Amino acid sequence: MKLTEEMLSGFPDARGHFGAYGGRFVSETLFDSLMTLEKEYKRLKNDPDFQAEFDKDLAHYVGRPSPLYFAERLSRETGGAQIWLKREDLNHTGAHKVNNTIGQALLASFLGKKRVIAETGAGQHGVATATVCARLGLECHVFMGAEDVQRQSLNVYRMKLLGATVHSVQSGTKTLKDAMNDAMRDWVANVDDTFYIIGTVAGPHPYPLLVRDFQSVIGRETREQCLAQARKLPDALVACVGGGSNAIGMFYPFLTDESVQMYGVEAGGLGIETGKHAAPLSAGRPGVLHGNRTYLMEDENGQIAGTHSVSAGLDYPGVGPEHSWLKDIGRANYVSVTDDEAMEGFRKLTRVEGIMPALETAHAVAYAIKLAATMEKDQVVVINVSGRGDKDIQTVAKLDGIEM
Amino acid sequence: MSRIEGVLKSLKSQGRKALIPYITAGDPHPDQTVELMHTLVKAGADIIELGVPFSDPMADGPVIQQACERSLVHGTSLRQVIGMVKTFRETDDQTPIVLMGYLNPMEAMGYELFANSAKEAGVDGILTVDLPPEEADEVAPLFTERNLDAIFLLAPTTTDDRIRAISEHSSGYVYYVSFKGVTGSGTIDIDEVASKVAHIHELTALPVGVGFGIRDAETAAAVGRVSDGVIVGSVLVDTIARNQADPVQLNKALTDLLHPMREALDNLTV
Numbered sequence: 001m002k003l004t005e006e007m008l009s010g011f012p013d014a015r016g017h018f019g020a021y022g023g024r025f026v027s028e029t030l031f032d033s034l035m036t037l038e039k040e041y042k043r044l045k046n047d048p049d050f051q052a053e054f055d056k057d058l059a060h061y062v063g064r065p066s067p068l069y070f071a072e073r074l075s076r077e078t079g080g081a082q083i084w085l086k087r088e089d090l091n092h093t094g095a096h097k098v099n100n101t102i103g104q105a106l107l108a109s110f111l112g113k114k115r116v117i118a119e120t121g122a123g124q125h126g127v128a129t130a131t132v133c134a135r136l137g138l139e140c141h142v143f144m145g146a147e148d149v150q151r152q153s154l155n156v157y158r159m160k161l162l163g164a165t166v167h168s169v170q171s172g173t174k175t176l177k178d179a180m181n182d183a184m185r186d187w188v189a190n191v192d193d194t195f196y197i198i199g200t201v202a203g204p205h206p207y208p209l210l211v212r213d214f215q216s217v218i219g220r221e222t223r224e225q226c227l228a229q230a231r232k233l234p235d236a237l238v239a240c241v242g243g244g245s246n247a248i249g250m251f252y253p254f255l256t257d258e259s260v261q262m263y264g265v266e267a268g269g270l271g272i273e274t275g276k277h278a279a280p281l282s283a284g285r286p287g288v289l290h291g292n293r294t295y296l297m298e299d300e301n302g303q304i305a306g307t308h309s310v311s312a313g314l315d316y317p318g319v320g321p322e323h324s325w326l327k328d329i330g331r332a333n334y335v336s337v338t339d340d341e342a343m344e345g346f347r348k349l350t351r352v353e354g355i356m357p358a359l360e361t362a363h364a365v366a367y368a369i370k371l372a373a374t375m376e377k378d379q380v381v382v383i384n385v386s387g388r389g390d391k392d393i394q395t396v397a398k399l400d401g402i403e404m
Numbered sequence: 405m406s407r408i409e410g411v412l413k414s415l416k417s418q419g420r421k422a423l424i425p426y427i428t429a430g431d432p433h434p435d436q437t438v439e440l441m442h443t444l445v446k447a448g449a450d451i452i453e454l455g456v457p458f459s460d461p462m463a464d465g466p467v468i469q470q471a472c473e474r475s476l477v478h479g480t481s482l483r484q485v486i487g488m489v490k491t492f493r494e495t496d497d498q499t500p501i502v503l504m505g506y507l508n509p510m511e512a513m514g515y516e517l518f519a520n521s522a523k524e525a526g527v528d529g530i531l532t533v534d535l536p537p538e539e540a541d542e543v544a545p546l547f548t549e550r551n552l553d554a555i556f557l558l559a560p561t562t563t564d565d566r567i568r569a570i571s572e573h574s575s576g577y578v579y580y581v582s583f584k585g586v587t588g589s590g591t592i593d594i595d596e597v598a599s600k601v602a603h604i605h606e607l608t609a610l611p612v613g614v615g616f617g618i619r620d621a622e623t624a625a626a627v628g629r630v631s632d633g634v635i636v637g638s639v640l641v642d643t644i645a646r647n648q649a650d651p652v653q654l655n656k657a658l659t660d661l662l663h664p665m666r667e668a669l670d671n672l673t674v
């Protein structure tokens with residue numbers, strides 16, 4: 001299907017649906033808040049003061065635009081298409097997550113909310129939220145699965161230094177989905193004074209819409225930079241997919257450019273065939289979780305399945321509803337790479353370009369190398385380097401058998 | 405007239421209030437659920453809300469979360485829960501049963517198959533926590549066509565327009581959530597509930613059941629005074645948790661908890 005700007009403006013529709021996906025599947029207590037948020041966002045989206053403030057923060061606080069860097073040595077070693085890197089790892093706090101938290105925290109301020117909650121997996125979204133809350137003087141509570149508190153302890157401490165309260169979530173599988181459950185529970189209880197900053201393009205409408213809008217700066221910049229530096233549009237975009245915010249941010253501004261192929265890379269964990277992975281688009285089916293209908297990992301009875309990934313930020317059984325739609329209409333391709341392949345990608349980028357990617361990003365790197373090898377020298381592959389790998393050093397060291 | 409409507413009408417004509425206990429199916433073990441349901445009826449239940457366990461019960465506090473976990477350890481499925489209702493119906497064709505849960509297990513089973521099986525087993529109403537009427541176009545007609553009551557929630561944050569719209573989509577009763585929070589968490593403010601329920605009564609002719617925060621005879625009576633029925637959940641589920649090792653004691657503990665509530669409700673002069 002060829003997408004046009006006009007068609008895209010209908011996604012999501014007025015009720016937050018992307019085709020069969022998305023929507024607003026929440027308990028009644030939250031409904032009114034979501035309606036208010038949607039109404040206010042629609043107003044502020046076209047408010048020059050709000051936009052100017054957002055752009056100013058992205059420029060001077062986040063450090064945008066982030067560079068588009070030609071990875072010459074990696075391209076040469078791979079021996080195929082040119083590999084370019086969109087350097088979201090160079091953003092303040094070290095990942096793309098901050099683009100969205102700046103936007104949502106600004107919304108919170110415009111709405112007069114003094115208390116902010118967030119869920120986090122890898123801790124990047126938690127750190128980004130704690131950061132903007134410190135700057136704006138907002139009370140900040142971050143919910144994080146107990147297992148992730150263990151494997152991302154560095155980020156836990158960063159959040160605490162920034163003044164946030166970190167709640168270690170003991171229920172369910174003790175990872176990102178359970179953190180999101182507890183954030184929702186907190187929100188129901190404190191709906192009057194609390195703004196929930198969701199970290200990815202999931203959740204009930206209007207979250208998938210507003211997170212996509214805030215993250216689209218990635219793709220808009222990439223489009224301009226690529227035209228200026230490579231003198232053409234990219235032939236392929238590659239991004240990792242947890243909930244899907246860095247991927248949609250990269251993809252969205254290119255959706256109507258028919259020649260641009262898109263690859264969302266899910267966490268293949270120990271291998272799709274083992275069932276121990278986090279790849280709902282590759283191996284799941286549609287269902288309803290966390291306020292929206294989307295592809296999910298679930299058992300035959302509709303219970304949400306446990307997930308596995310070496311990277312905490314991809315360890316989520318669902319995915320943003322817009323990706324489910326893009327998959328069904330065939331506009332984007334969704335693939336997966338295993339933990340081991342991702343680790344190889346991590347080492348490769350580190351050794352060949354001196355850029356240490358987050359383990360989430362390493363999935364995109366691993367796939368892009370495979371893809372580029374099959375392409376021509378005059379073609380361009382852009383990898384969204386969603387974050388830097390400092391937070392993962394302990395995990396990598398442990399895999400290497402080193403105690404730190 | 406549905407079984408739910410019949411029971412609520414008859415209670416109303418006697419000036420009595422409905423006692424509606426909630427338990428999670430399969431907690432502590434799937435083999436015990438039907439017996440516990442009969443125990444609830446003997447202790448004075450007018451309607452039973454039978455919880456369908458879900459791995460991610462976002463609107464529930466720790467007590468019901470843990471009940472879901474206890475149940476899911478045994479692999480309790482929606483099909484099995486419907487089977488429990490069928491068994492219950494072999495000896496009780498009077499007490500209405502409302503299945504209460506989250507949407508995904510129903511979606512996974514397939515809505516049509518679910519509606520058919522539920523009807524056939526003798527289920528009377530469906531309450532889906534994460535399905536607001538705005539998303540129910542596809543599902544709700546399947547229930548209505550089979551005379552299954554669709555029961556929706558109202559909350560302290562629900563606007564008047566939505567109270568009207570939600571009531572139009574509902575049958576049997578509407579469930580007013582007494583406070584902002586998850587199950588088993590906050591404390592109920594009786595005056596606030598009284599004025600909100602009175603207001604809801606002005607906007608709909610449906611009976612109003614009130615849940616969240618009812619834990620003893622005193623709160624049951626206070627809420628019963630201002631509504632058409634009280635829904636009692638976390639305190640029962642907590643009692644199940646504490647007595648799970650001893651089935652005999654468990655039945656007695658549930659009876660000891662519900663009985664005073666029944667009496668307090670029946671002693672109300674309204």
Ligand SMILES: Cc1ncc(COP(=O)(O)O)c(C=O)c1O
Nearest residue numbers: 124242243244245246313386387
């Ligand atoms: C660096 C990085 N990349 C990617 C992700 C995955 O999230 P999303 O799919 O929303 O971009 C995370 C999440 O924590 C992250 O920290």
